[in-house]
Amino acid sequence: MTxxxxxxxxxxxxxxxxxxxxxxxxxxxxxxxxxxGEAELTRRPPVFVPTPPTVANYAFIxxxxxxxxxxxxxxxxxxxxxEVRLLLPALKNSxxxxxxxxxxxxxxxxxxxxxxxxxxxxxxxxxxxxxxxSRLLPAVAVAIPFYAIVQGLELLDTHAALILVxxxxxxxxxxxxxxxxxxxxxxxxxxxxxxxxxxRFDTFLRVVVPxxxxxxxxxxxxxxxxxxxEFLFALxxxxxxxxxxMPVLMAAVATNxxxxxxxxxACVILAIIPPALLALALRRYLTQGLMTSIxx
Amino acid sequence: xxxxxxxxxxxxxxxxxxxALFTIYPLVYSVHLSLYENVLTRPLDNDFVGLQNFREVxxxxxxxxxxxxxxxxxxxxxxxxxxYGLGTGLLLNQxxxxxxxxxxxxxxxxxxxxxxxxxxxxxxxxxxxxxxxGLLLASTAIDRYVPWMSNTVTARICLVVAxxxxxxxxxxxxxxxxxxxxxxxxxxxxxxDGAGRWNSFRFVTLPYLRATLxxxxxxxxxxxxxxxxxxxVMTGGGPADxxxxxxxxxxxxxxxxxxxxxxxxxxIIIALLLGGLMLLYMRAxxxxxxx
Numbered sequence: 001m002t003x004x005x006x007x008x009x010x011x012x013x014x015x016x017x018x019x020x021x022x023x024x025x026x027x028x029x030x031x032x033x034x035x036x037g038e039a040e041l042t043r044r045p046p047v048f049v050p051t052p053p054t055v056a057n058y059a060f061i062x063x064x065x066x067x068x069x070x071x072x073x074x075x076x077x078x079x080x081x082x083e084v085r086l087l088l089p090a091l092k093n094s095x096x097x098x099x100x101x102x103x104x105x106x107x108x109x110x111x112x113x114x115x116x117x118x119x120x121x122x123x124x125x126x127x128x129x130x131x132x133x134s135r136l137l138p139a140v141a142v143a144i145p146f147y148a149i150v151q152g153l154e155l156l157d158t159h160a161a162l163i164l165v166x167x168x169x170x171x172x173x174x175x176x177x178x179x180x181x182x183x184x185x186x187x188x189x190x191x192x193x194x195x196x197x198x199x200r201f202d203t204f205l206r207v208v209v210p211x212x213x214x215x216x217x218x219x220x221x222x223x224x225x226x227x228x229x230e231f232l233f234a235l236x237x238x239x240x241x242x243x244x245x246m247p248v249l250m251a252a253v254a255t256n257x258x259x260x261x262x263x264x265x266a267c268v269i270l271a272i273i274p275p276a277l278l279a280l281a282l283r284r285y286l287t288q289g290l291m292t293s294i295x296x
Numbered sequence: 297x298x299x300x301x302x303x304x305x306x307x308x309x310x311x312x313x314x315x316a317l318f319t320i321y322p323l324v325y326s327v328h329l330s331l332y333e334n335v336l337t338r339p340l341d342n343d344f345v346g347l348q349n350f351r352e353v354x355x356x357x358x359x360x361x362x363x364x365x366x367x368x369x370x371x372x373x374x375x376x377x378x379x380y381g382l383g384t385g386l387l388l389n390q391x392x393x394x395x396x397x398x399x400x401x402x403x404x405x406x407x408x409x410x411x412x413x414x415x416x417x418x419x420x421x422x423x424x425x426x427x428x429x430g431l432l433l434a435s436t437a438i439d440r441y442v443p444w445m446s447n448t449v450t451a452r453i454c455l456v457v458a459x460x461x462x463x464x465x466x467x468x469x470x471x472x473x474x475x476x477x478x479x480x481x482x483x484x485x486x487x488x489d490g491a492g493r494w495n496s497f498r499f500v501t502l503p504y505l506r507a508t509l510x511x512x513x514x515x516x517x518x519x520x521x522x523x524x525x526x527x528x529v530m531t532g533g534g535p536a537d538x539x540x541x542x543x544x545x546x547x548x549x550x551x552x553x554x555x556x557x558x559x560x561x562x563x564i565i566i567a568l569l570l571g572g573l574m575l576l577y578m579r580a581x582x583x584x585x586x587x
Contacts, residue, residue, distance in 0.1 A: 026417065127308060164318075199300065
């Protein structure tokens, strides 16, 4: 297709810009909110340009230091919002869990997906179908048994519990995605390596992996994001800040009726920085990955 | 360990074990739970009750109310996400300058947690200090602040807007993938045959999109019915249970009323419902023709 010109192109450009505005505006409003004091934020009509912008909300999250203008709009909101001080430990928990899930998906997921894609072995088809269809069970339908399993393993309120559960959730997509990906790679080089006496594992490691880097990056990002974003099981399986992840903490903060909205907005901005950066930096891999995943 | 006969089993086993542990056991356990009386506040009554839990669930007033809320939400959400995704996909596929910009930001809402999306939109719709109220008031569309989240109709719409914002990008990228493989010659041929813009969309684009649209519809239906995070942070099921969709209802049944038997029966009903819906979709869209 060639570039369009004239009034039609202008209309299309306008539509794209409006859509981009709809996507970005909520983030923008959160950023503005996070730079205002509570008093400025709860004004009618809303203030769109914080004057002056303040980093007091961020400072409170990081250091627990009350802002200098506390006296003006009361110390009460700050006391009731003290939970936001747990954001950093919660983010750390999220990172530990999501990174572990990501690494396991790239290592074990890729190994298994390669076997499914290239090797013939007994039970291959049924194992593959079983792994894929396991995701059709709705999450809430397995909530109680998951709790029971984790309790039985004595893993309640640990990172390990969340990692295990998220692995069960992310493996099926990884297996599907990577086996499609590996199957689309030309088999010639692998066959040459095998003829030269490399065993399967060496072939995989030295020949397949270097060629599959884009697919592995997409896999890693998907696994990381879905673990970082998961809420229901994090809510069920954790009890204290020892293991509570960011979405659990944010939900607790947000459903507190006396919370400071300015603080909440600052928390939102801090919490979305990692996935937003990932989405922007790995945009091509993610888009390409998602497109491969549906194109068969 | 890397001997050729055992290699596939060794590599597949770790994945298989984790998936099986969290699939087979939960299924058996859920069925077992659903057939026994199991209320955590009465731990000693643990009799086999057959299908009584199922009977009690489906005759419950709140169950039907929640099904109604679920159906309303799912229909609105699936239609809205699919149309939004289709529109976005078509725009992304246009060779104009701003489409490249859109491509950069389109995945952002999809990348962040649904919990965060809920928090952001709840703050936008806020009845006391919400920016939506501020903007509407400034443009004189309303004459005083409206508590959007306190009215059953508007609360449902707020939930759908937040859902579409978060969920639409994925549908858009899926549909873009399908749009990009449509051969350009077909459009030339359609133009030569005298087809206008609508007709080439209707007779070239849509038939090519059918398989992907089917997948998007199925996937989005599952996602909409299972919506939980958004309800948890935005509405808590309210007002007056208007947004107590079935995932939320099952959660409250289990964790507020601590009735595991009911919860498990409900979970099985949800799973069957979703399975039935998927079969219906596949038949309606004549799956065999598509693949």
